[in-house]
Amino acid sequence: MAQEVVNPEEQVVLGEEIDHVRLITLNRPRQLNVIxxxxxxxxxxxxxxxxxxxxxxxxxxxxxxxxxxxSFVSDERGxxxxxxxxxxxxxxxxxxxxxxxxxxGRTSKDSCLEVVYRMYWLCYHIHTYKKTQVAxxxxxxxxxxxxxxxxxxxxxxxxxxxxxxxxxxxxxxSGKELVAVxxxxxxxxxxxxxxxxKRLISLKSGDEIAVKSAIEEFxxxxxxxxxxxxxxxxxxxxxxxxxxxxxxxxxxEFEASKEGSEWIGAILKGLKRSSPTGLKITLRSIxxxxxxxxxxxxxxxxxxxxxxxxTTISTDVYEGIRxxxxxxDNAPKWDPPTGDKVDDSKVDLVFQPFEDDLELQIPxxxxxxxx
Numbered sequence: 001m002a003q004e005v006v007n008p009e010e011q012v013v014l015g016e017e018i019d020h021v022r023l024i025t026l027n028r029p030r031q032l033n034v035i036x037x038x039x040x041x042x043x044x045x046x047x048x049x050x051x052x053x054x055x056x057x058x059x060x061x062x063x064x065x066x067x068x069x070x071s072f073v074s075d076e077r078g079x080x081x082x083x084x085x086x087x088x089x090x091x092x093x094x095x096x097x098x099x100x101x102x103x104x105g106r107t108s109k110d111s112c113l114e115v116v117y118r119m120y121w122l123c124y125h126i127h128t129y130k131k132t133q134v135a136x137x138x139x140x141x142x143x144x145x146x147x148x149x150x151x152x153x154x155x156x157x158x159x160x161x162x163x164x165x166x167x168x169x170x171x172x173x174s175g176k177e178l179v180a181v182x183x184x185x186x187x188x189x190x191x192x193x194x195x196x197x198k199r200l201i202s203l204k205s206g207d208e209i210a211v212k213s214a215i216e217e218f219x220x221x222x223x224x225x226x227x228x229x230x231x232x233x234x235x236x237x238x239x240x241x242x243x244x245x246x247x248x249x250x251x252x253e254f255e256a257s258k259e260g261s262e263w264i265g266a267i268l269k270g271l272k273r274s275s276p277t278g279l280k281i282t283l284r285s286i287x288x289x290x291x292x293x294x295x296x297x298x299x300x301x302x303x304x305x306x307x308x309x310x311t312t313i314s315t316d317v318y319e320g321i322r323x324x325x326x327x328x329d330n331a332p333k334w335d336p337p338t339g340d341k342v343d344d345s346k347v348d349l350v351f352q353p354f355e356d357d358l359e360l361q362i363p364x365x366x367x368x369x370x371x
Contacts, residue, residue, distance in 0.1 A: 012042065020057040020206070021058045021200065022053075022056045023060045026064065029091075033094040034098040036098040041118065047125060047129065058206040062197070063137075091140065110306070110309075116306060134153070134155075136193060138193060142162075146183075153185075154185045154215060156186045156187075156188050157175035157178050158175050159189065161184075168240075168274070170274065171267065180222055180224055235264075239252045245283055275332070276341070277314045303353065313347065316334050
């Protein structure tokens, strides 16, 4: 497995048991709560343990970026340790996967296989969890961080929440926009979030109606800002309905030539700075996913992730990480450099099923998953 740089004494995930409520806190604020192999293991451990615990009724997940709260802390086995204070020094719920971990493992075949496999299993587990879950999302939530938020029964965001969900462009959505598109359920002003947490803990119940009612005591109706990109959906939909990435480019360039279309510049910039190979893979995956079940989507995404990390058709993933995280020159050199040079037959290769023993082993039907 790829080596991750983690202080062995650092508690990257905190687990607390408070009456009938179970609280998970992502606790790597200085690293934007990136998801490492240790984080995945601890998240899986706590969720599996508490799903089987008859005394656990409600699961909350937050980051230590939320604020400063007094609480008792559990070790990785769930046993209480000495009391402590969680200090909110960070600005992210979770910025996604630990890119440095992936980059450092690039020369060893499948060095990240275990953590990738566990992460997709964790995604499935969260989607099919048998108890009520609430995500309290304050700060950046991107990539793998979004996978800890979106499938929850309730996802609460604030004005400080930023989600990078628009796959082809990397464009970001605000907390209000996340609620508007259905990727979060409630918007709560950040100053009210600590009180909401206390209110949920005081319920001592996982009853969905009671939990929803408690959240709505603090939530406010969402009114999109005038300059929200969601007010431009008719144009965006028209451009993205084109068959190919190249045609999508052309459509946006045509719209950008019209008066009052300055906002399109950011979309074109996002498309142009992205890996041409990555854009083709992403567009195909999104369109296939519209007709796939949860299990089919996760199995496909597992294949794509592993084939990309294996550089089956391109080394662009590591070039992107180098440019963004390692050298920070923001000048990636994609291979091939333009979309017209990406071989569609090669793109087919990353979508091919693995042999059965290498596939992600999750139930085809969530009803078949045992607790």
